[in-house]
Amino acid sequence: MVLEQLVEGGATIFSGMNLLVFVFAIVLGMLSGAIPGMNGTMTVVLLIPLTYSMDPVTGIMMLSVIYVGAVYAGSISAIMFKVPGAPEAIMTTLDGYKMNQQGRMGEAISTAVFSSAVGGIVGTIILILFSPTLAAWSMNLSDPEYFSVVVVGLALVSTIGVGNVTKAAMMMAMGLVIATIGLDPFTGQPRFTFGNRLLFNGIELIPVILGVFAISEVLKQIQTGGQMVTDEEVDSISTGSLLPPLHFFKRFRKILSFNSITGTLIGILPGAGATTGALFGYTFAQRIVPQDIRERFGTGVPEGVAGPETANNAAASGAFVPLFALGIPGSATTAVILAAFILHGITPGPSFIDANETLVYTVFAALLLANVAVLLANKPIVRVFTKVRHIPQELLLALIVMFCVVGGFATRNITFDLWIMLATGIIGYYLEQYDYPIAPLVIGLVLGPIAEPSLRRGLIKAQGELLTFVQRPISLMLLVIAVILFTVPLLQETAFGRKYLRFGGVDQ
């Protein structure tokens, strides 16, 4: 039954103009993901007007495929220039860029593309088979569970910076503090704006990401006279074959299977999205690999690329589950796609799948095909992007700064964001010089806006009773996990920990 509908959906894609639209959407999605500052959400928003003149099936399919393309391509500039093309690729910079600097850019891109495609395919299969069941499960979750998930995410940060847990905690807390700048989401009161109206909407994530990752890296390269992209591949994986690297299935089997499923589940949670999926994916991968690899996480191991890339693409598919099954978006981009539904007169809700089978199964088939296309195009994609080696470093640095300025400006069309970008770039450069890990700061900035509303809504519903967070079983279980995750790295610094609790990790 499902298979028949999927085949019908596939046939719809291959009919008439739909195939052209599909190819256009995947190329555009990849471009928007690869260009720093642009992202899938922005491109989907910009293209909604274009769908007015289209059949709703074609329009919604186009927007969904753009999203998939953007999530996958964000990793490419993260690996090549330490510039996450989209927030989802933040964790990929940690090991991906280091691999590039070791002369393993091709391997890093290949790993990212492969694991993205596998994560996306598994996520889509889960979406197709279990949408109603998973959506019903997610309905049981409420604010205490959302808050507890965020606490687990924040606790995981402590292991990213193992070696200096206090600095990781400082950076995470700093990210959370920065996220509170702007209007209070409940009362509308300005917080920490110091009378500056430009701060009323808070500090935008994109300029900060561009600053702490890209601008600081440009400054570092200039200061140290280093090379951003190495001249040649030290251990080339290119065999002349255009077939995808299928041996990766064996090499990353644990990461691919575990992170595909957990990534999808994270994507289902409203508000979590692919960025949170990537954060969890990285730290999950760190735990399920053998010890010798685990200890080298952050120094340029392919597993550090496969982990977040599998999870963020799976989460991108997972975000469609509540959208299709309940009419509730699971991420910012699916919220925009929901708006497109309404513009086309389609009413989302519990009966949505039954009432719109052609549309739903065409989108399912498109998501599946888009990921398969990415998988098959693995080697050609690697060959195209590794050509960047032929660009002189001086021109490359200039282009990176220019793209950062364009990306930082395009977010809100104000130059204030560019000053934020430059300031965070300089601060990020010095923080990194003195071993303050940057990733926890960005994670705090991403998770802060999810944590506070969940905490306060949970407290309001429970009449201010904090016990609500430990009275609900899932929330309690998550909080216990968070406590364990946070305390183990601290205990590792004691004599007991050194003897019994060694499990690796390095400073970022």
Added chain:
Amino acid sequence: MGSDHGDTPGDAVSERRDRNDAIITLLIIAASVVFLYYSRTLAGIRSTNADPGTTYWPRAVLFVLLIASVLNLIHIYRRTDVHLESGLLQDTASDVSAAIDLSDEDKRYVGTIVLIAVYIGLLNQIGFLVITPIFLFAFTWLQGYRSVIKLVPFSVLTSFVIFVLFRNFMNIALPYGVGIFRELGLLVEGLI
């Protein structure tokens, strides 16, 4: 530092690193205290009776930041207790003289920051289409790339393509500038 430290160049570098590390932590502590003090003005504002209020979450995370920073400071002190014992700001005179004696990389680093700041500062007045080629040329020149024949077309064409791509195909208007620069931007936009 004291005579019992900095005997070898490695020790001196390590001392300077520890001192700068401590200064960064102290700056973060100072910022946390300022934010905590400022949060007093918002205390008591809440959406409902059960709402913990506007300052509840910010104060909680500020306390985490403060505690982690103090722990880090203790950690640095334990690692380098004798360095810090003799004061964080000692040897400032030698540091200042070292800062004035900039290497080529240092000069390029400072020049790059100034150049990016000027680029951002003039973007709204001069417009993307005119300031970007100048920036690209100056930036690459500053980094040591000296082929004018390649630089001029690279700077001009890249800026033009990005401006048109974003304006005409992605509906994102990059700054046009004012006066004659704005008219130039509108002219280019109208061409395609």
